[in-house]
Amino acid sequence: xxxxxxxxxxxxxxxxxxxxxxxxxxxxxxxxxxxxxxxxxxxxxxxxxxxxxxxxxxxxxxxxxxxxxxxxxxxxxxxxxxxxxxxxxxxxxxxxxxxxxxxxxxxxxxxxxxxxxxxxxxxxxxxxxx
Amino acid sequence: xxxxxxxxxxxxxxxxxxxxxxxxxxxxxxxxxxxxxxxxxxxxxxxxxxxxxxxxxxxxxxxxxxxxxxxxxxxxxxxxxxxxxxxxxxxxxxxxxxxxxxxxxxxxxxxxxxxxxxxxxxxxxxxxxxxxxxxxxxxxxxxxxxxxxxxxxxxxxxxxxxxxxxxxxxxxxxxxxxxxxxxxxxxxxxxxxxxxxxxxxxxxxxxxxxxxxxxxxxxxxxxxxxxxxxxxxxxxxxxxxxxxxxxxxxxxxxxxxxxxxxxxxxxxxxxxxxxxxxxxxxxxxxxxxxxxxxxxxxxxxxxxxxxxxxxx
Ligand SMILES: Nc1nc2c(ncn2[C@@H]2O[C@H](COP(=O)(O)OP(=O)(O)O)[C@@H](O)[C@H]2O)c(=O)[nH]1
Ligand SMILES: [Mg+2]
Numbered sequence: 001x002x003x004x005x006x007x008x009x010x011x012x013x014x015x016x017x018x019x020x021x022x023x024x025x026x027x028x029x030x031x032x033x034x035x036x037x038x039x040x041x042x043x044x045x046x047x048x049x050x051x052x053x054x055x056x057x058x059x060x061x062x063x064x065x066x067x068x069x070x071x072x073x074x075x076x077x078x079x080x081x082x083x084x085x086x087x088x089x090x091x092x093x094x095x096x097x098x099x100x101x102x103x104x105x106x107x108x109x110x111x112x113x114x115x116x117x118x119x120x121x122x123x124x125x126x127x128x129x130x
Numbered sequence: 131x132x133x134x135x136x137x138x139x140x141x142x143x144x145x146x147x148x149x150x151x152x153x154x155x156x157x158x159x160x161x162x163x164x165x166x167x168x169x170x171x172x173x174x175x176x177x178x179x180x181x182x183x184x185x186x187x188x189x190x191x192x193x194x195x196x197x198x199x200x201x202x203x204x205x206x207x208x209x210x211x212x213x214x215x216x217x218x219x220x221x222x223x224x225x226x227x228x229x230x231x232x233x234x235x236x237x238x239x240x241x242x243x244x245x246x247x248x249x250x251x252x253x254x255x256x257x258x259x260x261x262x263x264x265x266x267x268x269x270x271x272x273x274x275x276x277x278x279x280x281x282x283x284x285x286x287x288x289x290x291x292x293x294x295x296x297x298x299x300x301x302x303x304x305x306x307x308x309x310x311x312x313x314x315x316x317x318x319x320x321x322x323x324x325x326x327x328x329x330x331x332x333x334x335x336x337x338x339x340x341x342x343x344x345x346x347x348x349x350x351x352x353x354x355x356x357x358x359x360x361x362x363x364x365x366x367x368x369x370x371x372x373x374x375x376x377x378x379x380x381x382x383x384x385x386x387x388x389x390x391x392x393x394x395x396x397x398x399x400x401x402x403x404x405x406x407x408x409x410x411x412x413x414x415x416x417x418x419x420x421x422x423x424x425x426x427x428x429x430x431x432x433x434x435x436x437x438x439x440x441x442x
Pocket of ligand 2: 223
């Protein structure tokens with residue numbers, strides 16, 4: 001058997017930087033994961049559909065624009081609609097501590113704020129992927 | 131309903147999971163392929179190959195949109211190399227195909243080459259078959275045109291489009307080995323760059339000298355994929371090639387060769403897997419090697435014994 005953990009790395013929202021997402025993508029590749037990278041400005045619908053087609057184990061989203069409170073839960077719900085409830089959903093970016101409990105409540109498994117080491121993200125995925 | 135019934139009924143989730151089963155070599159993969167097989171053979175398979183950055187994904191995106199305009203459904207298998215050091219991969223072809231994602235008539239799947247020696251070709255063939263059974267009219271397979279295993283992958287296509295870029299200096303020389311011989315159509319992409327005429331002339335000269343081109347003289351087309359220029363023309367060329375395949379009987383011949391190769395690959399794969407499973411057990415491989423080194427056995431009688439045992 002030749003299983004690989006597959007991760008969709010996606011940038012929802014309108015901000016135009018994906019340097020952070022690319023660093024994470026490379027770290028995940030170096031950890032032996034298959035990273036499907038879709039680029040900038042993805043809508044929640046695009047993210048959910050790509051997750052389905054690629055049959056990923058993890059969806060990792062990063063966002064700098066501050067729209068996380070609407071976009072992250074929207075992706076969670078769309079994934080549920082597509083019967084992808086086993087997908088581990090991660091969020092990253094500039095996210096105030098006060099927003100984190102509600103996001104987790106909504107179904108985001110973990111939030112990684114700036115300064116988190118990529119190793120911590122890799123570890124989290126390995127420990128929690130279904 | 132089992133997964134094959136579901137995918138035949140149109141479930142995209144079942145399609146995605148069936149592909150994973152094949153890719154990960156799950157136990158149920160053989161069963162899935164067995165059930166899918168009777169529903170295959172209808173799709174038109176188009177291979178897109180060429181060096182990294184040539185514009186293969188951009189071109190595939192634009193071609194897919196042309197076919198969608200004609201109400202054909204489209205499947206895309208995009209293969210990218212797995213890192214030999216880490217075993218992981220960054221699969222970035224979807225970046226150029228985001229506008230297709232929400233079209234329910236398009237299904238895109240990215241694959242890493244992973245580690246399997248030769249196994250990649252078999253897996254991509256199976257993925258194509260699953261998409262074919264699902265009902266896709268047109269299936270694109272995109273792969274980087276380097277190395278024998280990639281060439282093996284692209285040979286599953288009815289029509290092979292080789293994408294080249296002008297102004298690379300060593301263009302023709304660099305890619306001569308392997309993909310020039312297999313191209314049915316050459317797309318000179320990035321035709322907005324300098325050096326188009328030169329590349330075009332070099333290509334035509336090469337094609338002139340190729341003795342395989344008696345029946346089908348490969349077509350050379352210019353495209354600017356990022357702007358969509360020349361894409362309709364390229365599709366026209368693909369259609370012409372398909373027409374040639376059908377009217378000349380070449381399609382039947384090619385598919386028959388493919389069926390034969392697939393059968394041989396499958397036999398090969400299954401036998402070597404059984405042998406490996408058998409001799410990897412409890413470190414037997416090492417003791418066999420020792421017995422050869424100690425002159426107690428030869429590799430030849432070991433192989434004979436193992437095969438006799440397995441094929442009994
Ligand atoms: N100037 C120019 N750029 C192009 C053209 N086609 C593709 N590109 C760009 O070339 C880069 C690589 O394209 P991509 O489709 O990912 O290439 P691939 O690696 O062969 O799949 C991207 O930035 C494209 O936007 C073209 O015809 N002209
Ligand atoms: Mg590509």
